Amino acid sequence: MIKHHPQTELLNQFVEGTLPAGLSIAVAAHVEMCPHCQQLAADLESKEAAVHLGGDAEIYVDSDLEAMMQNITLCDDVDEVSEYIQPKFEYQGKSLCLPRAIANTDRSNFTQVGKIARSRLMLEDGEYRSSLLQIGPGGEIPEHTHTGFELTLLLDGEFEDESGHYVPGDFIWQDGRHNHSPRTKEGCLCFTVANSPLHFNKGISKLLNPIGKLIY
């Protein structure tokens, strides 16, 4: 079961459309995977609509929608639309559908260092960098912290760190207050957003720098 969700403040900004692109994609992907946040986002959306449309928003929206649906069903020249088939994403011998917000964004090929491989999403997003990250079975990321933040949305597989064990859909927010060293037994696929390089706590950072660069 998903245990880690975006904070209400983040969901609010998502609904208002004020989040940076990478974070907006992360929240959209989580909402697609999490029925609980789907409901919350829908509630926030109708509240937001009510604010913009004035006091009678609900009545207005309902009758408007009814009229629109009637127009559509009465209209003869609506073509049949073929069903959208989501492309499959292949990794570590598995095949899965990525959340739409991620699948619909262009990204680079995967670059690999050891068991970690990263594909960067092509977004004009300032200091925010968004990536798909694969970690092979038995892989781990050396203990590190962040001067900014790192958001990890687990898409497939499992991983654990000092704070717990995570399942697909978990939305994990880390910042300078956290030290962690994620590791996976079976391998995993994550979507990450970060706004600063990683800071490694142990070992020779020169050796770890390629990993830090890869992940940010």
Ligand SMILES: [Zn+2]
């Ligand atoms: Zn959720």
